[in-house]
Amino acid sequence: AQKITQTQPGMFVQEKEAVTLDCTYDTSDQSYGLFWYKQPSSGEMIFLIYQGSYDEQNATEGRYSLNFQKARKSANLVISASQLGDSAMYFCAMKMEYGNKLVFGAGTILRVKS
């Protein structure tokens, strides 16, 4: 069965430093997609970054990059130069080969300290 595991319930990072949020996944599909979403206290889920299983390059979007290690089945999110506005819940999600269903992890709460 497909599963996403986020082992860090909560993380602290100092403003302007980089932080890595862990995500491991389990699937037998050959083709799949991995997503990261940010959920501030307001509740809205904001799409951050996407990595396809066949993409050879790690995805990057501004200060967000995805450290994709296919053999280890990990898709960690790296946020560089953390800002106070980055404080939120972060979810890793996976789309399987067929269908458009997303499976979400339990999330990691990130707190950025000034």
Add this chain to the structure above:
Amino acid sequence: ETGVTQTPRHLVMGMTNKKSLKCEQHLGHNAMYWYKQSAKKPLELMFVYNFKEQTENNSVPSRFSPECPNSSHLFLHLHTLQPEDSALYLCASSQVFSNDAISYEQYFGPGTRLTVT
């Protein structure tokens, strides 16, 4: 309006009430979703609509009834809910193609915070 909108943002209802949640997407997408987010639990997919047709019902109790009149609107009709149904209900939309190898992100609305008393 842009993106995905949801109304109401907050709803308090008794166990015998009937209410509806509304979602509208302004992105031209062809798929819409309902998710439930309870405290300390992962996001749970409830329903999926592709091209206005329901393609997934994730074992959701019948007291939740979805309706998708067109590709831009999605409703969740609620009746005789239980206190454990209190949660944040999120709507999302995405663009899907017949070729599932193409994957597009889902865009979420701000959610409806539901409290069942």
